[in-house]
Amino acid sequence: MKKQRARAALAATGALAAVILGVTTNAVSEKLPSELTENSPLVWVLFAAAATACLGIAIWQFGAPLDDGPTGYKASARRIHRQLMIQRQRIIWIDGALAHSLETISKIELGIENKPDAVQRPWTFVLREGGSFPQKIDVQKSISEIFDQTGGSLLILGHPGSGKTTLLLELTKELLDRAESDSELPIPVVFNLSTWGRSQKAFEQWLEDELLRRYTVPRKVAREWLSNDLILPLLDGLDEVRIDRRAQCVSVINRFTDSRGLSQIAVCSRLVDYDEIGSRLKLxxxxxxxxxxxxxxxxxxxxxxxxxxxLRGAVEEDHQLRELLTTPLMLVVATLAYQHGSTAALRTRMAGGDRRTHLIESYIQRALDRPSSYGEYASKDVLRWLGVLAHQMLKHDQTVYHVEWMQPTWLTGKPLRALANWTFPVLLASAVFLITGYTIDYVNELGAQLFKKSNEVAIGGISSGWLTGLAIGLLVLIFGLDHQIRPAETIAWSTQALRANARRQLRSGLITGTIIASAVGAIMQVWGLPTLIFFFVMFELICVTFYLFVGGVSPALRDLHTIPNEGIRRSLRNALLVGLPGGVLVGIVTGYAFGSVMTLQFGLIDGAVAGGSVFLLTALHAGGRAWFHHMALRLALRLSDQIPLRWVRFLQYATGNYLLQRIGGGYIFVHRVFLEYFAQMHSSADTGTPAPEGREKAIDGSGQ
Structure with missing residues (x-):
């Protein structure tokens, strides 16, 4: 039935479009039949009705519910999405985070003990061999074997720096190997729970949003994966959820596991923070x-x-230092910070004070003393900029920092945010207004001299040229404004997206087309009604076609970022790739239309104005807006001395000096302990910027 309706709608639309095209073509050549010209008012009413009917049928058809068919998206697409997701997890978490983590460097085998009282088991879990007596989990086995023994339902606990996340990533590696060899197994995916505390959505909805946001999985694919239990959630950072929301987070995870029955899941948390929650996970x-x-x-x-x-001598003499080095992180930090040091100097530096803080600061100082191929920075600047980065990562619940994810909320104070949000749209719209207004006024004056026909139309003392420039400038301002930076990294066109967005896009196209066509009509009215109608309909159709094309853009699972700030670079590239063809096409059509009525010179000028306007509007929508906003934000952050001018170069410097770690196109601190240290240092130095509530933990000397 839907296919028949689609064919009927397509035929009706094509027939009406042919009528419109024929009428406008004859109108511009002034070859309309006398029966029509003698009753022109009635003709144009019927013409307008036909055009409205044509657009109405398009709205009806495109707005109809989409029938995906019984099989959903194709099996080949399923395989591709699955392979890409497995590859993405491996590159980010195994080749990136696990391979370069400080705990991995130590290569110390971790001791594990059972904590049966830490969970609220749906049943008393036991492992029976040969139907005999129950046995406890064998903690001497690998983490993947322990996970299997628990039926794929495990909580991993430990102190800061003990290697919890490393253990979770070792489990991820084994599960990825299995999923790669067996397409029936679910895809293990690492999620950081800190972002749930910000949204407080239903757990499945949060997982869906994270797949879209963090891993760029199309929402349709993410929803199908989750509904069919094709995702194995590996949840890190329960302790990173805001303190007042941790108990609620435990509750939503429990509801999720209750609803999923035998689905597998693993959760990771700091031991002390988990004990303070009170409620228990049902694992x-x-x-x-x-x-x-x-x-x-x-x-x-x-x-x-x-x-x-x-360091060996100091450990033998100092009991507190020996207690501090009982975690892999602190042991590695100490070995890197105190290499080739003297016993006397180390004893003097350790005398009094907080040994943990001293150890972290010694590591940082050793890192800053290393030569770098990315330039030299003053130590105070490095500490300040890393403090800003750590504070913002905690504030925005980011485990991995991507340059393209920066938002105007990084700025403190309304003036700076207004500068970042309004600077480029206002400047660009003003430039378009001035250039377009002056050009059209010049063309009108030239036409009056050549053809002895004045195109000049003034409203309130403002000429038609400047009115047109104002209209296009306002459109540029509207297209350029956005309070969030949304990189357009992938341009994929689909009929599904077109159907979903058709009503809104047609409405916007009609409004925009009416504004521009009215301005052009005011200029062309001296050439007679047929010419006026031709140009009015032409610009109306151009605008509607443009908006429908833009409405068909949909997200796709794109390649993994491997270059910092790649999302903004792709946005600029896509803006040019989409904007240039549309601008050139509209410029040629408009130039030919004006040139055929007037002269080649008029065609070139008017074609350049129309094509340039379409290029600019299309490019802004297809990624240019994100690029401009990002650059304006970077400039505002530099003016407020929150980041250096060459921000990516600085991040590379910090990575080369082992303060940050690069994962694909993003960055993380070498360990969360360092992120918390820098964030606390930033909050202490800047009393006007309080630490995010319940997130930054005190750096004490307990080692816990």
Whole structure:
């Protein structure tokens, strides 16, 4: 039935379009039949009715509900999306985060113990061998084997720097290998729970949003994956959820697991923070990472030889320092910070004060002393800029920082935000207004001299040229304004997106077309009614076609970012790729139309104005707006001294000096402990910028 309706609508629309085209063509050549010209008012009423009917049928057809068919998207697309997602998880979390984590560098085997009381088990989970007595989980096995023993329902606990996330990523690696070899298994996907605390959505809706936002999975694909249990959630950072929302987060996870039955899931959290929540996750089992015993700390330092002799001596003498090094993170930080140091100097530096803070600061100072191929920066500037980055990452619940994700909310104070939001749209709209207004006025004066026909129409003392410039300038201002930066990284056109957006796009096209066509009609009215009608209909159709084309743009699973700020670069590229063909096509059509009525010179000038306007509006919509806004934001942040002018170069500098770690096209701090340290330092230095509530943790000397 829907196919028959579509064919009927297409035929009716084509027939009416042919009528419109024939009438306008004859009108401009003044070859209309006498029967029509003698009753011109009635003719134009019928003409307008036919055009309205044509557009109405298009609205009816495009606005009809979309029937995807019984099979959804094609099997080949399913395979491609699955392969891309597995590849994405491997590049981000295995080749990126796991391979370069500080805990991995230590290569110390982690001790694990059972924590059965940490979870509210739906049933008492036991493993039976041969139908005999129940056994506990064998913690001597690998994390993937433990996960299998628990039936794929596990909570991983530990102190800061103990290697919780590293253990979760080792599990991710094994599960990715399995999913790659068996297409029936779900795709393991790492999610950071901190972003749930900001949205507080239903858990499945949050997962869907994260797949779209973090991994650029089209919403339709994400929804199908989740509804068919094709995603295995690996949830990191329960302790990173705001304190007042952690209990609620536990509740929504429990509701999710209750509704999913035997679906697999793993959750990771700091031990102390989890115990403070009070409520328990409904999982099959829990394990906790044990501190490194003193004998293994000594063996590890001994294996490094003379370069850690001073640190070995300090550990033997200082009980507090020895307790601090019971986590893989602090052990590696100490070895990197105190290489080739003297025992006396280390003893003096450790005397009094907070050893944990001193250890972190010593690591940072050693990192800043390293030479870099990305230039030299003053230490105070590096600390300030990293403090800003850490504060903003906590504020915006970002585990991985991408340059293209920066928003005007990075700015403090309304004046700076207004500068970032309004600067480029106002400047661009003003330039378009001046250039267009002057050009059209010049063309009108030239036409009056050549053809002895004055095109000049004034409203309120403002000429038609400047009125047209004002109309186009206002459109540029509207297209350029956006309070959020939304990179247009992928341009994919689909009939599904067109059907979904048709009503809105047709309405916008008709409004825009009427504004522009009326301005052109005011100029061309001296050439007679047929010519006026021709140009009015032409510009109306151009605008409607433009908006319908833009409405068909839909997101697609794009390639993984491997270059910093790649999203903004792609936005600029897509703006040019989409804007140029449309601008050139409209410029040629408009230039030919004006040139055939007037002269070649008029055709060139008017074609340039029309084509340039379409190019600008299309490019803004297809990514140019995001590029301009991003650059304006970077400029405002530089003026407020929150980031350096060459921000990406600085991030590369911090990465090369082992303060940041690059993952694909994004960055993370080498460990969350350092993110919290820099964020707290920023909040202490800038009393006007309080720390995000419940997120930044004190850096104390407990090692916990």
């Amino acid at each position: 099959n089992s829990a394990v906790a990472i044990l501190p490194i015993p003193p004998d293994r700390i000594g063996a590890y330092l001994e294996s490094a030889g003379d370069q850690l002799e001073a």
